[in-house]
Amino acid sequence: MSAISTVLAQAGISIFAISTYNTDYILVKARDLEAALQTLTYAGYEIAFEAGASL
Incomplete structure (x- = not known):
């Protein structure tokens, strides 16, 4: 999740992250x-x- 969110943040794309058990x-x-x-x-x-x- 960290790597993907970093790539998107560097492109100026906001995200909403949800983590579940699976x-x-x-x-x-x-x-x-x-x-x-x-x-x-x-x-x-x-x-x-x-x-x-x-x-």
């Missing part, structure tokens, strides 16, 4: 979604979507 979630505003996906892809992260998910 996983962590990083939420971004809808208006920042495309920029967040591009930023994370450029930083080397692979983005996976679940079947039926939409942007």
